[in-house]
Amino acid sequence: xxxxxxxxxxxxxxxxxxxxxxxxxxxxxxxxxxxxxxxxxxxxxxxxxxxxxxxxxxxxxxxxxxxxxxxxxxxxxxxxxxxxxxxxxxxxxxxxxxxxxxxxxxxxxxxxxxxxxxxxxxxxxxxxxxxxxxxxxxxxxxxxxxxxxxxxxxxxxxxxxxxxxxxxxxxxxxxxxxxxxxxxxxxxx
Amino acid sequence: xxxxxxxxxxxxxxxxxxxxxxxxxxxxxxxxxxxxxxxxxxxxxxxxxxxxxxxxxxxxxxxxxxxxxxxxxxxxxxxxxxxxxxxxxxxxxxxxxxxxxxxxxxxxxxxxxxxxxxxxxxxxxxxxxxxxxxxxxxxxxxxxxxxxxxxxxxxxxxxxxxxxxxxxxxxxxxxxxxxxxxxxxxxxx
Numbered sequence: 115x116x117x118x119x120x121x122x123x124x125x126x127x128x129x130x131x132x133x134x135x136x137x138x139x140x141x142x143x144x145x146x147x148x149x150x151x152x153x154x155x156x157x158x159x160x161x162x163x164x165x166x167x168x169x170x171x172x173x174x175x176x177x178x179x180x181x182x183x184x185x186x187x188x189x190x191x192x193x194x195x196x197x198x199x200x201x202x203x204x205x206x207x208x209x210x211x212x213x214x215x216x217x218x219x220x221x222x223x224x225x226x227x228x229x230x231x232x233x234x235x236x237x238x239x240x241x242x243x244x245x246x247x248x249x250x251x252x253x254x255x256x257x258x259x260x261x262x263x264x265x266x267x268x269x270x271x272x273x274x275x276x277x278x279x280x281x282x283x284x285x286x287x288x289x290x291x292x293x294x295x296x297x298x299x300x301x302x303x
Numbered sequence: 304x305x306x307x308x309x310x311x312x313x314x315x316x317x318x319x320x321x322x323x324x325x326x327x328x329x330x331x332x333x334x335x336x337x338x339x340x341x342x343x344x345x346x347x348x349x350x351x352x353x354x355x356x357x358x359x360x361x362x363x364x365x366x367x368x369x370x371x372x373x374x375x376x377x378x379x380x381x382x383x384x385x386x387x388x389x390x391x392x393x394x395x396x397x398x399x400x401x402x403x404x405x406x407x408x409x410x411x412x413x414x415x416x417x418x419x420x421x422x423x424x425x426x427x428x429x430x431x432x433x434x435x436x437x438x439x440x441x442x443x444x445x446x447x448x449x450x451x452x453x454x455x456x457x458x459x460x461x462x463x464x465x466x467x468x469x470x471x472x473x474x475x476x477x478x479x480x481x482x483x484x485x486x487x488x489x490x491x492x
Contacts, residue, residue, distance in 0.1 A: 160409065161372075161401035164394055168402075183350075188387055198377055201387050202394025205353055209395050212350035213357075220349065 119274065120147065122180035122211075123267025124171070125259045126188065126204035128154055128196075131167050132259030135178045136249065138271035146249045148178050149260045160202070168206050175214050183211035184270030186262065187220040221269050226262075229269035241265050308463065309336065311369035312456025313360070313396045314448045315377065317343055317388035320356050320396075321448030324367045325438065327460035335438045337367050338449045349391070357395050364403050372400035373459030375451065376409040410458050415451075418458035430454050 118137035125132035152170030154163035211218035224234035255261035307326035314321035341359030400407035413423035
């Protein structure tokens with residue numbers, strides 16, 4: 115566990131902000147440290163909602179001391195009713211990472227799906243199933259925002275490990291194997 | 304000046320975040336306290352850019368102790384290349400207001416234009432001209448982001464004053480007169 119990278123993954127949102135912390139080792143194996151959802155009441159003013167989210171994220175940062183933060187990237191094309199609140203929450207998450215001196219990265223939903231399942235248009239259940247398998251959980255992580263946060267964290271760690279990091283080992287999980295296969299296929303193109 | 308409301312207006316942005324502080328009295332007359340732009344370098348990581356913006360906004364909050372913060376509302380329909388950064392900066396601005404215990408409001412661009420010039424589709428030059436007149440400035444506020452921040456601050460104060468606040472006085476500025484006229488016209492509908 116000495117060389118594990120501790121990643122805080124954040125699925126930004128105002129009503130539910132998913133947070134997941136994982137330790138990922140150089141052989142790509144991973145273990146669950148924390149998973150949860152920070153919620154803010156919909157009837158609060160927007161500034162106070164963001165302050166509630168910030169307080170929750172600061173609590174996770176203080177308790178679990180991640181090495182790096184990974185946040186799902188928000189697109190203008192997403193649901194217009196919620197996208198601005200989601201973007202504002204992502205801004206708060208990225209700000210807090212910087213203020214804690216931590217590197218922060220964003221990953222697109224399709225990058226996350228590709229890293230976890232091997233292909234970029236996987237559905238939510240496939241992603242959740244793979245996250246549960248990789249982390250050896252008895253049940254699918256709930257709610258979905260929490261599972262997404264774990265997926266973002268795993269995605270970030272595995273992308274950092276580089277394409278060859280896990281390819282020699284015999285103890286790859288199915289997700290890791292699918293990922294390595296997809297990378298080899300991409301490299302042949 | 305004793306009863307003036309001090310408003311910090313923010314035109315959110317990552318590359319240039321306009322900030323304007325005005326004192327507005329019950330008769331709607333207003334004076335300039337501070338105007339400026341907080342910039343962040345485009346080659347910094349997004350989290351660090353938001354931290355630079357946050358540091359600049361904290362400096363303005365500490366130096367000028369506003370009573371209230373008004374932020375221009377961001378829409379998903381705006382320029383897709385910059386809208387997410389703008390939304391993230393607005394989230395940081397709203398968070399800081401809440402963390403300073405200040406009420407924060409958002410106003411749409413057309414609300415701001417209507418409050419300042421009397422109609423919601425005024426162009427930027429018209430808004431800047433009115434802002435300069437209301438604040439008795441010798442020149443148009445520069446750059447445009449700074450002028451917009453002043454307009455947002457004035458808009459917020461005047462909307463808070465309510466429709467009748469300035470209608471009895473003889474010392475209305477042209478903008479205040481146009482605003483009062485527009486409100487009377489709207490009330491007749």
